[in-house]
Amino acid sequence: MGRRAKHKQGAPAPYVDAADKPSAKKLGKRKAEDEGTRNVKKMKAGASEGKSLSKGSGKGKENAGKAKGGEKGSQSVKTKRKEVEEEEEEDEDEDVEMAAGGSSEGWEDVEEGVSLKVAAKSLFHGSDDDEGVVGDLDDLEIDEDVDELDDDLLRGPVQELEFDSDEDEDPAPAPVRLKGKKSKQQERPAKIIPTLSDASSSSSDEEEDDEDEDGPITMANMEKRSRAIDAKVVRDTELDLEEMQAAVKDGEEDGDDFDGEEDEEGEGEEGEGGFSLPTAEEREEEKKAGGPQVHAVQRRMRECVRVLENFRKLGAKGRSRSEYVSQLVSDIASYYGYNDFLAEKLFQLFPVSEAIEFFEANEIPRPVTIRTNTLRTRRRDLAQSLINRGVNLEPIGKWTNVGLQVFESSVPIGATPEYLAGHYMLQAASSFLPVIALHPQPGERVLDMASAPGGKTTHMAALMENTGVVFANDANKARTKSLTANVHRLGCKNVVVCSYDGREFPKVMGGFDRVLLDAPCSGTGVISKDASVKTNKSDRDFTLLSHLQKQLILCAIDSVTPDSKTGGYLVYSTCSVTVDENEAVVDYALRKRPNVKLVDTGLEFGRPGYTSYRGKTFDPKVALTRRFYPHVHNMDGFFVAKFKVEKRSKQLQKKDEEAEGGVAGEVEGEVGGTSFAFDSDEDRPYLQESKRKSMKAKGLHVRPRTQSKPTLPAPSIATAVEASA
Numbered sequence: 001m002g003r004r005a006k007h008k009q010g011a012p013a014p015y016v017d018a019a020d021k022p023s024a025k026k027l028g029k030r031k032a033e034d035e036g037t038r039n040v041k042k043m044k045a046g047a048s049e050g051k052s053l054s055k056g057s058g059k060g061k062e063n064a065g066k067a068k069g070g071e072k073g074s075q076s077v078k079t080k081r082k083e084v085e086e087e088e089e090e091d092e093d094e095d096v097e098m099a100a101g102g103s104s105e106g107w108e109d110v111e112e113g114v115s116l117k118v119a120a121k122s123l124f125h126g127s128d129d130d131e132g133v134v135g136d137l138d139d140l141e142i143d144e145d146v147d148e149l150d151d152d153l154l155r156g157p158v159q160e161l162e163f164d165s166d167e168d169e170d171p172a173p174a175p176v177r178l179k180g181k182k183s184k185q186q187e188r189p190a191k192i193i194p195t196l197s198d199a200s201s202s203s204s205d206e207e208e209d210d211e212d213e214d215g216p217i218t219m220a221n222m223e224k225r226s227r228a229i230d231a232k233v234v235r236d237t238e239l240d241l242e243e244m245q246a247a248v249k250d251g252e253e254d255g256d257d258f259d260g261e262e263d264e265e266g267e268g269e270e271g272e273g274g275f276s277l278p279t280a281e282e283r284e285e286e287k288k289a290g291g292p293q294v295h296a297v298q299r300r301m302r303e304c305v306r307v308l309e310n311f312r313k314l315g316a317k318g319r320s321r322s323e324y325v326s327q328l329v330s331d332i333a334s335y336y337g338y339n340d341f342l343a344e345k346l347f348q349l350f351p352v353s354e355a356i357e358f359f360e361a362n363e364i365p366r367p368v369t370i371r372t373n374t375l376r377t378r379r380r381d382l383a384q385s386l387i388n389r390g391v392n393l394e395p396i397g398k399w400t401n402v403g404l405q406v407f408e409s410s411v412p413i414g415a416t417p418e419y420l421a422g423h424y425m426l427q428a429a430s431s432f433l434p435v436i437a438l439h440p441q442p443g444e445r446v447l448d449m450a451s452a453p454g455g456k457t458t459h460m461a462a463l464m465e466n467t468g469v470v471f472a473n474d475a476n477k478a479r480t481k482s483l484t485a486n487v488h489r490l491g492c493k494n495v496v497v498c499s500y501d502g503r504e505f506p507k508v509m510g511g512f513d514r515v516l517l518d519a520p521c522s523g524t525g526v527i528s529k530d531a532s533v534k535t536n537k538s539d540r541d542f543t544l545l546s547h548l549q550k551q552l553i554l555c556a557i558d559s560v561t562p563d564s565k566t567g568g569y570l571v572y573s574t575c576s577v578t579v580d581e582n583e584a585v586v587d588y589a590l591r592k593r594p595n596v597k598l599v600d601t602g603l604e605f606g607r608p609g610y611t612s613y614r615g616k617t618f619d620p621k622v623a624l625t626r627r628f629y630p631h632v633h634n635m636d637g638f639f640v641a642k643f644k645v646e647k648r649s650k651q652l653q654k655k656d657e658e659a660e661g662g663v664a665g666e667v668e669g670e671v672g673g674t675s676f677a678f679d680s681d682e683d684r685p686y687l688q689e690s691k692r693k694s695m696k697a698k699g700l701h702v703r704p705r706t707q708s709k710p711t712l713p714a715p716s717i718a719t720a721v722e723a724s725a
């Protein structure tokens with residue numbers, strides 16, 4: 001609850017409306033195209049006309065005018081939200097529940113499971129630096145499985161949740177009728193981004209495809225239509241990229257930067273174009289008066305984006321860039337419902353206007369997708385069966401041969417006979433990625449170190465054709481129940497479920513050909529499913545999570561046998577977009593384990609990982625990692641890195657053991673005598689800083705710092721471009 005999608009942004013407009021109202025910016029560049037090809041941004045423009053703050057609207061005066069016209073409301077953002085909430089409650093409650101991953105049921109188990117907490121606590125204490133740790137996992141809200149939809153949708157149909165509540169002729173789980181209010185999924189036909197190879201192979205099919213645009217999807221035309229749609233989305237995406245690069249270039253030419261460090265003053269006139277940045281006093285007054293009005297916030301955000309994109313020309317004299325940034329971040333936080341800390345953290349990841357697109361995309365649910373279980377059926381057979389039941393679906397894209405995107409359904413997609421028979425898994429498209437990257441082979445010995453509820457485990461079992469063995473581990477015993485249930489339902493016979501803290505590997509067991517570490521994380525990539533992330537994450541959570549992830553990744557590396565004849569790989573993934581949980585962890589692993597190297601993920605799309613970020617420089621090979629974003633790829637925010645583990649030279653091994661000193665001895669593993677202790681020296685300043693903050697928050701006396709604060713400076717323009725390449 002408390003999501004802007006619910007309170008401020010109307011349901012995405014149906015196709016036709018959306019076509020009539022593309023964003024101002026895009027209108028100039030693109031002809032109105034087949035609505036089926038519209039990506040998330042285009043839809044958004046039409047869907048939230050007058051409300052959306054997407055890139056186009058950020059620049060379009062037209063929209064600014066509309067927002068101005070709507071300024072008559074006298075309520076604050078919060079009051080306004082509350083009112084809208086009441087109005088919409090009946091219609092949308094179920095919808096939001098679903099979008100949030102419907103996770104309430106799946107998550108209740110998590111609370112019950114104490115094993116993780118106990119184990120984690122003891123392990124933290126066992127580590128080198130537990131004095132510096134001011135909390136443990138008890139205090140952490142780790143994202144555990146919001147990228148998996150299986151548990152949620154098992155208990156309720158996708159479309160049914162979105163239909164009029166008075167359609168009670170078809171109670172769940174019986175099929176619901178398609179008449180009446182359209183589901184959001186119907187209104188939101190955006191495709192998940194395909195690969196460029198899709199585009200090139202499909203051009204000849206496109207015209208034909210247009211002809212049967214309105215006809216039913218059949219097995220015969222399904223692939224073809226999908227390819228054509230994919231191709232158009234690719235074109236859109238390329239245009240978006242061009243636009244973004246042009247915007248960045250403009251900024252460069254104008255001396256604009258994204259690092260926020262060079263806090264120069266603007267040259268423009270204060271009040272130019274009817275907008276003037278509030279002073280500190282005005283902001284204070286606004287706060288006292290109960291916060292800004294919703295339309296005023298919208299307008300101010302647009303104006304700030306516009307100014308920041310061309311600061312030298314548009315920034316008011318005497319006002320600094322950081323004042324605009326600070327105003328914008330504060331408005332983003334109140335408008336989208338984030339705490340200030342997280343709003344700023346996420347804002348810093350992108351160039352200004354792209355940041356708004358990211359926040360906007362978090363308000364829109366991602367497409368519903370399913371993964372064919374090839375142990376039980378073939379995708380074309382599954383698609384046919386579901387089409388016969390009234391499900392409107394298409395293959396996700398060329399990059400997966402098992403995924404289907406569900407657009408609408410007259411039956412509960414989580415309770416069809418095919419679902420119950422294990423023919424498919426309800427699974428976010430992003431969740432396919434780490435398994436594709438790991439590429440497990442038949443006959444191998446594989447470890448899924450943090451596996452519940454088993455979306456990726458069962459995918460791996462299928463790729464291995466039920467041969468070899470997958471050890472599916474999860475520290476949370478309660479969660480292994482749903483994991484076991486999925487393993488059974490999908491007919492995986494090569495899976496062994498176990499429950500250890502991942503940091504106990506390879507002591508428990510080692511010598512794996514491949515390891516997947518789909519790490520516990522903050523979930524900043526799945527905010528559209530779990531809006532609680534917006535407010536429940538603090539600086540300290542990220543410090544603790546990053547620390548845990550670094551410990552886990554070293555254990556995962558040491559669990560891989562470099563002697564593997566077929567493998568020797570580790571894939572590290574998270575459903576988070578923060579650098580601390582991704583590139584920083586990967587870079588740490590590279591430094592601590594010289595016997596591993598990053599290799600290409602084999603994924604055909606995704607942005608390269610940051611090699612430098614806010615003053616921190618990572619190994620250049622970190623560019624081989626891949627980032628996925630809701631606003632770019634129309635899938636959950638995700639991160640994937642693939643490592644090849646090689647033999648350690650005796651010298652290196654000795655050196656490492658010496659460097660790790662006594663700590664290595666504490667938890668020495670079984671595999672090849674390799675040490676796998678976590679060396680947390682480099683985290684110590686961060687942990688200490690976190691402790692300071694926590695003490696301050698409690699009103700305790702804090703001694704002055706002995707060393708400088710471990711903060712990272714803002715990103716340079718080069719970094720921003722690099723990240724968006």
Ligand SMILES: C[S@@+](CC[C@H](N)C(=O)[O-])C[C@H]1O[C@@H](n2cnc3c(N)ncnc32)[C@H](O)[C@@H]1O
Pocket residue numbers: 116120142143144145148431449450451452453454455456457473474475476479500501502503518519520521
């Ligand atoms: C992102 S979820 C995994 C989702 C899973 N890979 C899938 O595809 O269904 C992260 C999981 O890590 C588990 N976890 C948290 N801390 C852990 C630890 N120290 N060792 C092992 N598992 C842990 C959580 O219980 C949670 O199930």
